[in-house]
Amino acid sequence: AQSVAQPEDQVNVAEGNPLTVKCTYSVSGNPYLFWYVQYPNRGLQFLLKYITGDNLVKGSYGFEAEFNKSQTSFHLKKPSALVSDSALYFCAVRDIAHTGRRALTFGSGTRLQVQP
Amino acid sequence: DAGVIQSPRHEVTEMGQEVTLRCKPISGHDYLFWYRQTMMRGLELLIYFNNNVPIDDSGMPEDRFSAKMPNASFSTLKIQPSEPRDSAVYFCASTPTPGGFPGANVLTFGAGSRLTVL
Numbered sequence: 001a002q003s004v005a006q007p008e009d010q011v012n013v014a015e016g017n018p019l020t021v022k023c024t025y026s027v028s029g030n031p032y033l034f035w036y037v038q039y040p041n042r043g044l045q046f047l048l049k050y051i052t053g054d055n056l057v058k059g060s061y062g063f064e065a066e067f068n069k070s071q072t073s074f075h076l077k078k079p080s081a082l083v084s085d086s087a088l089y090f091c092a093v094r095d096i097a098h099t100g101r102r103a104l105t106f107g108s109g110t111r112l113q114v115q116p
Numbered sequence: 117d118a119g120v121i122q123s124p125r126h127e128v129t130e131m132g133q134e135v136t137l138r139c140k141p142i143s144g145h146d147y148l149f150w151y152r153q154t155m156m157r158g159l160e161l162l163i164y165f166n167n168n169v170p171i172d173d174s175g176m177p178e179d180r181f182s183a184k185m186p187n188a189s190f191s192t193l194k195i196q197p198s199e200p201r202d203s204a205v206y207f208c209a210s211t212p213t214p215g216g217f218p219g220a221n222v223l224t225f226g227a228g229s230r231l232t233v234l
Contacts, residue, residue, distance in 0.1 A: 043225030
């Protein structure tokens with residue numbers, strides 16, 4: 001089975017400060033990992049993904065995430081937060097071993113609030 | 117491309133009524149997914165299709181829910197009869213057949229259909 005946990009319901013950060021949104025995963029094999037963002041009244045939008053290779057993945061809007069296999073984590077980071085980054089962030093995982101099933105498992109979401 | 121198109125964006129209905137939600141995937145995408153989002157349960161996969169064929173419907177809550185994909189450009193999710201606990205935002209997403217890394221392709225989501233059952 002595959003699962004993903006986002007331990008924080010909400011993260012508050014001041015504009016200009018670095019931000020981190022945490023994600024840990026569980027798979028039986030190796031993972032594909034994703035981050036999506038959801039703005040109010042919108043569908044989810046893709047930010048970045050880890051497939052293989054470099055553990056540091058860079059994505060849209062200045063976001064990046066680091067894959068840490070030993071800690072089974074894939075935390076989302078940004079060096080300097082913007083008020084416009086305020087949104088709901090979802091981590092998602094797919095176990096590579098489950099070749100017959102192409103669906104992702106999403107975390108519960110973390111609301112990021114950036115204060116001006 | 118206009119992206120994944122869902123209709124209606126908002127639906128308010130009374131308990132017991134039939135609800136039909138519609139989705140037009142991106143042209144050329146042969147995987148289509150239906151998700152449901154609630155505060156309590158987060159984002160749940162209901163069913164997904166490949167080349168118009170349902171592959172996994174294990175997430176469909178009960179027999180009141182049904183989904184069809186009569187052709188590559190249209191899918192419906194039907195609830196009959198609807199109940200207040202079905203109130204949620206229903207998302208459709210699509211993705212093309214994967215290339216070098218099966219399963220690593222990105223989902224494109226529609227804007228969602230917000231259903232309220234009174």
